[in-house]
Amino acid sequence: MESARTETKNLRAPAQVMRLARMGSFHQTRLSFMRALLRNLRDRQWSFSRTRWDVDAKGIGVAVYQANGPDRIYSLICYANDLPPEKRSDRVIATEWDAAFTLFDGIPNADDIERLRNNVPKQEAGHCCQSELVLARANRSVRLFEHVVERLARGLQPDKDAIDAVGYLMRTTAVYGNGKFGISDRERISDRPEFASAFHSELMAVWLIRSFTVDIAEHMAQVRGGDDAVPMQRDLRRRLGVGNSTGLGMAPFLILHPSLIHSWMLARETALARVRNLTESSEVSRNQFSELISRMMLGVESWKTADQRQQLRIEQLKKDLLKLTAYVKSPGLKIHLPWNALVEWSETALGLEGQELVVSLVLEPHGELVDDLADTMAVDEAQYFSIDGSQSVDQTLEIIESHYDWALKLDYSSREQSARFWYYSEEKLEPRVGERYEEPGAEKEYPLCYGRDVSAMFSDLKSFAEQFGGNSMIAKFLLSHPQHRHSVRRIQISQRLEYSEIQDNLLACDMLPIDLLRCKLSFFGASKFDPKSDRWVRINMYQHAPFYDELKEFESDGWIYPPLVS
Amino acid sequence: MKCSLNEIELNCRKAARGCGLPWGVADEAGKAMRWLHAFGLDAVTEYAMLLGKYDHSRYLEYAPLSLEGVWQARAEILSPIMVGVSLCDCLEMMTQRTIETAEIARPLLAAGFLGQTALDKEQKVRIKWGNVALVLYRDELYVFGKTEDLTIASTTSLTCERLSVVGDSMFEDSGVRQELHIGDAVVDPDAWAQLSEYAYRTYVEATEASRLSGAGAGLNDND
Structure with a gap:
């Protein structure tokens, strides 16, 4: 025992x-959101079906996948597009995609489908409302999509090695939730058991998108091959996940949500x-x-x-x-x-x-x-946001010395330790990293470097203590030093939540932004990290996972590890 | 026009920063405006008028000079943003005494700061100006008196105090409970556009170099 x-x-x-x-x-890990989500969906006996497939011979049209849970129904609405190859880009600054998606709260009627047809394919340039929970888009893999369509159209199965070399038919290039572009605020759905944990609505959408990627390939094969065309074998299909390109858009999240x-x-x-x-x-x-x-x-x-x-x-x-x-x-x-x-x-x-x-x-x-711990991976961030103004200046100094000793050791006036700066570009508000001493824009730096900022506050706080006494309330310090407000909030959170702060300098010349991306994506449950630079990475989501028509019969939830016999 | 609460929070946050306020203050300003809109109070319009009228890059001049006595600014009027953050910091102090301010602009916005603070069950707060009072308790908001005073441009005095949670008859008389609504919020398009302009000041101009090196995406991504 x-x-x-x-x-x-x-x-x-x-x-x-x-x-x-x-x-x-x-x-x-087995606590990662994709895995916890599929366990929940299976255990709570969700059922799924494709309720609409209205896609023409060019691959343009609408598909709807419906998710029926114990209390609620959601629908993934897919808008398929015939995108010229020269327009295909995974960058956030792209404006057209092979397919666009929304996860809809309930069952959409004809008016909803039409309203969203005018907004969802535009992504950031459109506007949705609270009935839409997730907004996403995806591009085909040039390497694999055509191979699969071509083989299926001729009545043949795709080559397993070709599938394994890529691992997906389509890549999502953004999956938006929480109020972005008018869609539902997270707090509207956070009390629903299926979405209580972070990112579960987004990952439900991605899981259903995976089914769409296979269906659209089989549809195009059918158009091309007619009666000769065949569907994909299940064991091959299972080897397909959903690709994803992730850039710096994800990096600030880890810093901005400490609790x-x-x-x-x-x-x-x-x-x-x-x-x-x-x-x-x-x-x-x-x-x-x-x-x-x-x-x-x-x-x-x-x-x-x-x-x-x-x-x-x-x-x-x-x-x-x-x-x-x-x-x-x-x-x-x-x-x-x-x-x-x-x-x-x-x-x-x-x-x-x-x-x-x-x-x-x-x-x-x-x-x-350990699986019960997956239910603890959500938090009411508001509980930790407020500053306790009654804390004394001395207490604050003590927390800095004990929790930020790593930060106090660094010399932020050196070029190496302050080489970078984080900013938001006016282009689609994309977060970027600049070279402080070579590029313009550092005056608009985004506050992602708590090591430096807490260090700067430390010396001001010591001077304040000498002048006004260490037992002064931090509220008094903040009255004359509101520029340190974000740092005071931060150290009070660190005092209560010890894993809230990354103990490295995010401005250093050797800092690798992809480390932030990989950490976050691992919690999502991603695999096959494939860095394309130090700032963006390709990943695979749901590779080897059951499809919705396999969920009930799927006993093992160690699906993420490839099967020994295939 | 309709927005999500998250859009309101982010636009108001960046607008504060775009007007020169420190990030830590801007963070709370965004949450304060979000909180007010969740209760159906049009903070965006008030906020745009405030930021349009007073130069918040001189924020210290609009902040209370001291936490002692009646709070007053070095400038002609107090900013509800600078008062708002200090009220949050003084929740504990309010168990000892009522806080009173001198003239303050757009007082409703100051209430938003207290609202976004996680008030636990021991913290019931009343904030009063003109002929109106708000009582904040847990995630509830009650309005007393003349609702037209909610959106006055300024008031000569604002008071803020902690109330006893037990045995208070406040809710049995004339208070109107505001409905909490998480979802689409209605905002004035002109005010929204004005805030978006301020927010825009926080963005760095895009160049071909930043497109490649800043985002690190020089490689072919179409494969």
Whole structure:
């Protein structure tokens, strides 16, 4: 029998976890939102159907997929387009796409479909309303879409290697939620069980989009091949996820939502601690673990990237997986505190990618022990937003010294430590990173560097304490120094929520924005991280996941690891 | 025109920054305007008039000089934004005494700051000016007196105090409970356009170089 000890023991320290290099090595876990969402949909017996397919021979038209839950119905409305290849771009500054989508609250009537036809394909340039929960768009993969259509049209199945080389038929290039462009505010739906956790509405939309990507390919094959055309085999279809291109748009989120990020990190770290605190391992969990390592090896084999840095990391990860295989044989997992010993070993023997993969893998055989934590990954951010003005200046100084010691050590006047600045471009309000000493615009810097800002406040606060006394209320300091208001709020949040702050300088010349993207995307449940530069990354979502017509029969929720036999 | 509450928050936040207010103040200004709109109070119009009339890049001049005594500004009038953030900071102090201000512009907006603060069950607050009073309690808002005074351009005095939660008969008399509505909010298009102009000042002009290097997307993304 496995038994658990207290869960706070063996929690990894924020100073270890909240570092960009480590966060940029995170992999999905069983707590990731895609996986938690599909578990919920299956367990609560949701059913799905395609209720409309009105797409012409050119691939232009409307499709609707309906999701029926215990209390509510949602509909994914898809607007398919015939996009000239020269207009296809994944950048946020694009204005046309191969398909545009909205997740609608309820069942749309004909008027809704027409109203949205004039707005959804325009994306940012259109305007939606509160009945629309998610707005998204996608482009075809030039490499794979035509191959699949061409083969299916001739009555043949697509080539498995071709599918694995890309992994998706279409890439979403933006998936918007929470009030963007007039769509529903998150608080309108956050009390619904299916959407209580962050990003579940967006990820439900993406999961249904995956079905559309296969349906549109089969439709085009049917148009081309007529009676010769065939649908795709299920095992091949399962190898298709939804691609995604993610740029800097996602990066500020991790900085601007400290209490939410804390809840995500704490859930993940608590899950790890619970497993580490198990005094022994069961035979079932050992067998599952060994199988997962083999399946993960397949996953890593099909992890393709042209990015040199990531390629080296993948090579290292392959070696680390071999080391892990050897470890499982000897000393093995039949020892006292087996999972804790494994994690401690990984920290000395494996690279960061490998260490964080071990975190993901050790959670897998322990769903009953950790899955409840997925429900804790949401938070009422307003609770933590208010400043306690009665806190004394001395108390504030103490928190800075204890929680921001990493930040106080840096010299922000040096060019290396202040090389970058974050800003929003006037072009579709895209967040970007500039070179402070080479490019214009630094006077419009966006406040994403709390290390520097808290450090600056620290010296003002010390002067204030000398002049007015350390027992003055922080409210008094803020009256004359409102420029430090965001930093005071921040350190009060850090005091209460220890995983809320990234302990690295986001302005440093060697800072890699993709580390932020990867961390966030791992919580979504993405895989196959394929950096295209240090600022944008391709990923795959829902690869190997069940489609909606397979959800009920799908017993295993370890779907993200490729099957051993295919 | 209709907006989501999130759009109101973001546009008001950036507009504050575009007018020269610090980010930390702008963060709360956005949430304050969102909160007021959630209760059907047209903060966007009030806010646009405020930012249009007073130069908030001189924000310290419109802030209270001291938290002691009657709050007054160095300038001719107090800004409800600068008063609003200080009221939030002084919630604890209000258990000891009522806060009173000298002349303040657009007083409704100051109430929004208190509203967006997470008031726990021990914190019931009354804010009064002219012939109107608002009582804020948990996520409820009650209006007492002359509603036309809600949107006056300025008032010679505003008071703010903590009320006892137990045994208060406030809700049994003439207070009108405002409906909380999460969803489409109606905003004046001219005021919205004005705020969007202010917000625009926070954006950096796009250049071909920033398009490539700033977003890091020089590679072909059509594959």
